[in-house]
Amino acid sequence: MTVSEVALPQQRKFGVTERRDNWWFKPLLVFLGFSAFIVYSTWAAFQGVNYFYGGLEQGGADYLSPFYSPLLWGEARAHPWIGVGTPSFWPEFLPFTPALLILWAPGGFRFTCYYYRGAYYKSFWMDPVNCSVGEPRKGYRGEQKLPLIMQNVHRYFLYLALAFIGILLFDAIKGFIFMNKDGTHSFGVGIGSIVMLLNAFFLSMYTCGCHSFRHMVGGRKDCGSCSGPCGSAYKAVSCLNGKHMMWAWISLFWVGFTDFYIRMCAAGHITDWRIF
């Protein structure tokens, strides 16, 4: 597409802009927020201990950290799905924790999420650092070419994330089963139960507001009224999608907090209070 005989204005240097507002503030806030989560979640993933609060043994409920759920291999008392300890295929020179087997799936979902992409391209890659502010690089490939063309895998991470929601919801329900003094089980509510239920809820709101999910349930159709339930589902997901950024942040914070709470309970630093 020929633009014109007259050349376009030169690209401004990094950070150069006529904007007067604090354009650097939001990208900085996002950078700090994401960095804090990455540091904490990496630390928690490599701990390999205190991810399970065995409350049932102490007259409480069992809580499993969302960073370690589903627990494929792990402590016997946490009832791992496949085996106890370290899987035989795991290379000896690599440290093993159960989180390392599963965290790539929710991590990949967030990494390829349309909201997060826009946010970290600005805050981390500064491409651009903010609207109408000069960029640090001249070349640009976007998501049109490798490597970022791989972001198109997002919908496959969505399928995994939907399965994770089901698993985390199951974990949250287990958090409402308490052990009585006579050894029987009954319904109860602890702070941990609420924390885990909210975690599953916030993650559901974030996952079900995903742009790929919106496309999957009805966005791909041009005629909503001809698509039966797809049309209604599209409207519902569109409502969540409108607040996708909000749910992305709330669920990010809360999943970290859930791990922190369970870790503190498991380490014996705090006692889970049974409300009901």
Added chain:
Amino acid sequence: MTTATFRIWRGTGNEGSWEEYPVEISEGMVVLDAIHAIQTEHANDLAVRWNCKAGKCGSCSAEINGNPRLMCMTRMETIDTSQPVTVEPLRAFPRVRDLVTDVSVNFRMKKSVTPFTPRKPDAADGTWRMKQEDVDRVQEFRKCIECFLCQDVCHVLRDHHKHDEFIGPRHFVYNAALEMHPLDVADRTSDLKKRDGIGYCNITKCCTAVCPEHIKITDNAIIPLKERVVDEFYDPLTRLFRIFMPKKQEPAATPEEIGKVIDG
């Protein structure tokens, strides 16, 4: 009555400089009023494009204090006048003179998009039937006034000058209006990927932020189009699914069939 200093880009093509002008600011003034006051009192050769002064023609786009805005819709009370107010032409297009840019590349981009291709009429009189709820989705895109602020703020055009490979947010909105129209049967996904460069968009949402019509360009137009491109080119499961359940290819209406409506 207060006085504000306006710092305006003056020049021809890329040759020019910043010039400062004092303007008396009264209640209810917009930036375009100030520009007209400068034309009247200080620089009657100041070139500026404007027309409706009501935010509907999209002519008076400029960068005010670095933000792409419509001059006629930017009220002076929203601007800090303790410092000079900067007004410069759009940066994604060649500068002609002062605040006027050559936006004709947009018209060429628009022409390259496959036009509206309706299915065969539903009734013998050459008319179609649609439900309002199905039209509502594309109605949002039809609010576009073609001010090209979204094109200006998009860093793919503004900074990387990829006008040859990327048609920009405005034309993705146009594509979305056609592609998601319940009557349209044309398939634009291949063009979107290969010719229009939709993959260059990295979802910074700057286009949405500057749209004076508040069209959710990224969420409602670009990302849904990206998803349709993924369906067609990057999702092996969808492609496998299509082998067993192929997309229905509805025939398009012939010009004669459409003509029945036009001719009455």
